Amino acid sequence: MAQISIEELYRGEGGGEKYGAGGIMGAVIKDLFTNGIPDGYDGLLWIELLTVKHTLITAEKMKQEGDFVSGMTDAEPLSLREEEVSDDNA
DSSP states (O other): OOEEOHHHHHHTOGGGGGGOTTHHHHHHHHHHHHHOOOTTOOHHHHHHHHHHHHHHHHHHHHHHHTOEETTOOTTSOOOOOOOOOOOTTO
């Protein structure tokens, strides 16, 4: 089991090298140059979709290998609760 930082995964450095040369962003760029941008898609939107795609692929590989992102485990569910914001300007 390895603890790998998000930065290492996206750049393909350190422990992130295990999941492909250039990391997640390298895979995104390779996919973009290999397949291009489909008609009807904005370039930035397509890059964001490819980033999500390759992040999910890497996450599945990490799960199979028993690795995890440092500071995150499956035992800690994400909190999507909205924080209260004080209105100091009123």
